Amino acid sequence: xxxxxxxxxxxxxxxxxxxxxxxxxxxxxxxxxxxxxxxxxxxxxxxxxxxxxxxxxxxxxxxxxxxxxxxxxxxxxxxxxxxxxxxxxxxxxxxxxxxxxxxxxxxxxxxxxxxxxxxxxxxxxxxxxxxxxxxxxxxxxxxxxxxxxxxxxxxxxxxxxxxxxxxxxxxxxxxxxxxxxxxxxxxxxxxxxxxxxxxxxxxxxxxxxxxxxxxxxxxxxxxxxxxxxxxxxxxxxxxxxxxxxxxxxxxxxxxxxxxxxxxxxxxxxxxxxxxxxxxxxxxxxxxxxxxxxxxxxxxxxxxxxxxxxxxxxxxxxxxxxxxxxxxxxxxxxxxxxxxxxxxxxxxxxxxxxxxxxxxxxxxxxxxxxxxxxxxxxxxxxxxxxxxxxxxxxxxxxxxxxxxxxxxxxxxxxxxxxxxxxxxxxxxxxxxxxxxxxxxxxxxxxxxxxxxxxxxxxxxxxxxxxxxxxxxxxxxxxxxxxxxxxxxxxxxxxxxxxxxxxxxxxxxxxxxxxxxxxxxxxxxxxxxxxxxxxxxxxxxxxxxxx
Numbered sequence: 001x002x003x004x005x006x007x008x009x010x011x012x013x014x015x016x017x018x019x020x021x022x023x024x025x026x027x028x029x030x031x032x033x034x035x036x037x038x039x040x041x042x043x044x045x046x047x048x049x050x051x052x053x054x055x056x057x058x059x060x061x062x063x064x065x066x067x068x069x070x071x072x073x074x075x076x077x078x079x080x081x082x083x084x085x086x087x088x089x090x091x092x093x094x095x096x097x098x099x100x101x102x103x104x105x106x107x108x109x110x111x112x113x114x115x116x117x118x119x120x121x122x123x124x125x126x127x128x129x130x131x132x133x134x135x136x137x138x139x140x141x142x143x144x145x146x147x148x149x150x151x152x153x154x155x156x157x158x159x160x161x162x163x164x165x166x167x168x169x170x171x172x173x174x175x176x177x178x179x180x181x182x183x184x185x186x187x188x189x190x191x192x193x194x195x196x197x198x199x200x201x202x203x204x205x206x207x208x209x210x211x212x213x214x215x216x217x218x219x220x221x222x223x224x225x226x227x228x229x230x231x232x233x234x235x236x237x238x239x240x241x242x243x244x245x246x247x248x249x250x251x252x253x254x255x256x257x258x259x260x261x262x263x264x265x266x267x268x269x270x271x272x273x274x275x276x277x278x279x280x281x282x283x284x285x286x287x288x289x290x291x292x293x294x295x296x297x298x299x300x301x302x303x304x305x306x307x308x309x310x311x312x313x314x315x316x317x318x319x320x321x322x323x324x325x326x327x328x329x330x331x332x333x334x335x336x337x338x339x340x341x342x343x344x345x346x347x348x349x350x351x352x353x354x355x356x357x358x359x360x361x362x363x364x365x366x367x368x369x370x371x372x373x374x375x376x377x378x379x380x381x382x383x384x385x386x387x388x389x390x391x392x393x394x395x396x397x398x399x400x401x402x403x404x405x406x407x408x409x410x411x412x413x414x415x416x417x418x419x420x421x422x423x424x425x426x427x428x429x430x431x432x433x434x435x436x437x438x439x440x441x442x443x444x445x446x447x448x449x450x451x452x453x454x455x456x457x458x459x460x461x462x463x464x465x466x467x468x469x470x471x472x473x474x475x476x477x478x479x480x481x482x483x484x485x486x487x488x489x490x491x492x493x494x495x496x497x498x499x500x501x502x503x504x505x506x507x508x509x510x511x512x513x514x515x516x517x518x519x520x521x522x523x524x525x526x527x528x529x530x531x532x533x534x535x536x537x538x539x540x541x542x543x544x545x
Contacts, residue, residue, distance in 0.1 A: 001430055002061065003027050007154040007420045009192070009411075012432050013037065013053035015386050015393065016412040018196060018332070019076040020434075022053045023159065023386065027152050030129035031058060033068040033090070034148060034159055038079035040299075042333055045436060045450060046457045052080045052442065054433035055088070062088050066128040070094040071161030072145045073101040074232055082109040083442060091116040093126055095135055097144040100264040122146075136183070138175045139166035141207075141233045141364030143270050154420035155189030158378050162194050162387065164363065165370045168208040170235040171270055177377065184378040190419050191380035191405075193371070195388030195396040200367035207235045213359030214243045214327065221351070223288040223322040225249065228298035228306045230328050231257035233364075234265045237294065240327070241274040244292045251275045252283040254305035254316055255296030280315040288322065298328040300337025310344035320349030327360045368399060375403050382407040382424050384417070452536060459535040460484030464502050464523055467544045472509050475544040478502040480523065486531050494530050501526040502539075512541060 001008075003026030014021030019039030024031050041048040058065055068090050070078050078098065082105040085092065092115060094102055099119045106112055120126060122144060125134040132151040139145060140162045150157040167174050197204060218225050229236045237258075244251045251274075253259055265271040283291050293316060297304030306324070308314035318324070324345055330338055342352055355361040365387075366374070375383070383405045385396035390412070397408035409424045411417050414432035418425050434445035443449050461483040469475035480498045487494040505522035507515060516539045524537045 001026075001057070001416055001428060002029060002064065003031065004029070005421075006418050007152050007157075007189070008427075009157075009190070009384060009417045009419055010057070010415070010430060011386060011411065011413050012055060012057065013413055014076070015388075015415075016390050018388060018392075020051065020053050020080070021077050021387060022055070022080075023192065024058060025131065025150060025152075025157065027154065028130045030064050030066045030131075031061070032066050032128050032131050032133065032150070033058065033088075034150075035071055035077040035161070036068055036080045036084060037074070037076035038083075039076060041436065044454070045445070046453045048436045048438055048450070050079070050437040051445060052083055052435040052437060054431070054435050054444075055084055057430040057432070059087060062090065065090040066131065067126070068092050069126075069128075069133055069148055070098050070102065071148060071159070072140055072142050073098040074142055074162065077161070078102055078105070081115070082106055082111060083437060085115045086111055091118055093118045093120050093133070095120055095122050095124075095144045095146060097142075097264060097268045097270065100268050101260070104260060104264065136179065137173065138163035139169050139172070139364075140164060141230065141235060143171050143234050143265060143268070145364075149183055155381075156183075156187055157190050157192060157419070158183055158188050158380070159192040160194050160374070162196075162364060164204040164366050165373060166204075166206045168206045170207045170211075170238050180374070180377040188378045188380040190382040190384055190424075191374065191378055192384045192386055193374065193396070194365055195385040195392040196365035197363055197367045198371065198385075198388065198392050198396045198399060200363075201369075203367050203369050204365060205362035207239065207362060210236070210327070210360060210362055211239050211242065214239060214325065215246060217323070217325055217353050217358050217360065218243050218247045218249070218292065221289075221323040224283075224291045224293065224318060225323045225325065226254075226293040226295055226306070226309065226316075226318065227325045227327050228295045229361075230298070231255060231261050231296050233328075234261055234270055236327060237262065237265075237274065238271055240292070240294055241271070244275055247292070249290055249292040250278045250283070250286060252280065252291060252293045252316070253277045253295075254280070254293055254309070254314070257296055258294060283316060288319075297341070298326050298338070299331055299334045300339075300341050302337070302341075307341055310341045310348070318345065318348055318350050321351070322348075323351045323353065325358075325360055326352070326354045329355060329361055329363060371396070371399060372403050375400060375405055380405060382409060382419060384409045384411065384419075384424075455536045456484065459533040460486070462498065462523055462527060462535050462537045464498075464519060464537065464539045466502060466506060466519060466539065466541050468508075468541050469544055474503065474506055474508070478506070478519070482527075482535070485527060485535050486533065490530070494527075497530070498523050498526045516541060
């Protein structure tokens with residue numbers, strides 16, 4: 001699929017899901033990529049933390065990839081860069097704050113100098129083959145959120161990235177209504193737009209409005225206060241730092257990602273008046289009413305700071321009468337993990353505050369009124385909903401059509417959409433999928449490693465070592481070892497039974513693979529009779545002299 005005299009759009013991630021955003025635009029034999037994000041694994045990926053997009057489609061024509069444009073610094077938009085960008089061999093383009101975050105990631109992976117990172121000033125433009133890309137400042141829950149205006153021979157695209165309307169932002173400037181209207185005046189073929197909050201009937205709200213809610217809760221708190229929020233939400237950090245000063249509390253930072261955001265923000269001109277943090281020892285020595293902790297882990301991550309504090313495995317301790325404020329929303333899918341941490345905190349006697357009890361969070365994504373405002377400003381001929389699950393994309397398309405947009409394209413990852421010439425049309429489907437980062441190794445998400453690990457997690461593992469003499473006969477009793485098989489107090493009896501099953505199934509002189517399979521099936525049948533489970537069984541034939 002090489003773009004010809006046309007304008008193509010292909011999402012390799014982020015359409016049909018929230019997270020892992022990767023979008024391609026193709027024209028006259030070349031492509032540009034907008035964002036290259038990751039998503040976080042759930043319990044269906046045992047032992048896995050990060051999930052990456054499968055970029056086989058563009059890797060097979062990487063010489064046609066003119067560049068990778070990054071809208072902002074959230075993990076679901078830049079997180080895959082240190083793992084996949086080197087292979088693509090395309091230059092990266094980002095505004096200063098986002099570039100600072102990317103540079104840190106590349107340095108951690110030893111990729112400085114191997115991946116070309118270009119810093120574009122806010123409001124700047126770049127030329128990439130047949131594309132002219134201009135960064136357009138928009139509000140979001142991280143410094144330097146940008147939309148990108150992509151000018152092509154076949155029409156202009158306005159790709160919003162993540163955005164909201166915030167007339168009183170805590171960091172940066174409010175988005176220019178005049179600039180957006182001006183973009184519309186020049187003609188917008190397609191608006192490719194964030195769908196996350198399409199079901200919300202109210203605007204997302206201003207970050208400034210969170211200040212009063214947080215201040216009220218911290219003033220009421222009698223002990224230590226821990227506020228957990230998204231690490232990248234530098235505006236929220238600014239608000240929390242302000243609340244700490246106003247309530248006479250010292251700030252303590254718990255979480256490497258928070259420290260990194262604070263460092264990059266200050267290096268690029270933000271958070272200059274943030275209070276100097278104290279360390280964990282100082283925080284524990286000070287009177288409890290004089291400490292405010294900002295911690296990662298508000299989505300229930302067990303190894304993040306809040307999870308370790310809640311389980312008692314952190315230098316910071318919370319006790320009866322302390323307060324934890326969840327200054328973030330619950331991302332769908334994380335409810336159980338967050339509930340587990342809340343229960344642990346409740347057992348400690350900690351008071352818990354969420355956005356349901358007090359105004360301690362606003363979203364960084366547009367609600368329906370904001371989406372309608374954007375349609376009115378840029379006046380697109382086509383709306384392409386992205387950044388949402390199937391239900392979000394379909395509802396966003398309905399909303400656009402009901403407010404005068406001529407075409408709305410409901411697409412999913414892998415759909416090749418021709419935006420021009422002519423009416424928008426699906427041409428083809430290309431391969432998309434998921435990869436997992438397992439330790440330092442990138443693997444297919446549906447490959448043998450993950451599949452076997454799931455099977456071990458569901459049913460356990462049994463190893464069977466069969467000693468075989470030179471004459472091909474058994475040279476002793478098979479050695480059976482179960483792992484994670486629910487036999488508990490009957491373990492020895494089960495091993496004895498499984499050993500007998502392996503001995504009976506062994507037939508000397510046959511094909512090795514067939515012999516191994518016969519033993520495997522016999523031991524698994526034995527395990528199923530004992531437990532009702534079907535564990536993974538691994539059989540080794542050991543030659544004994």
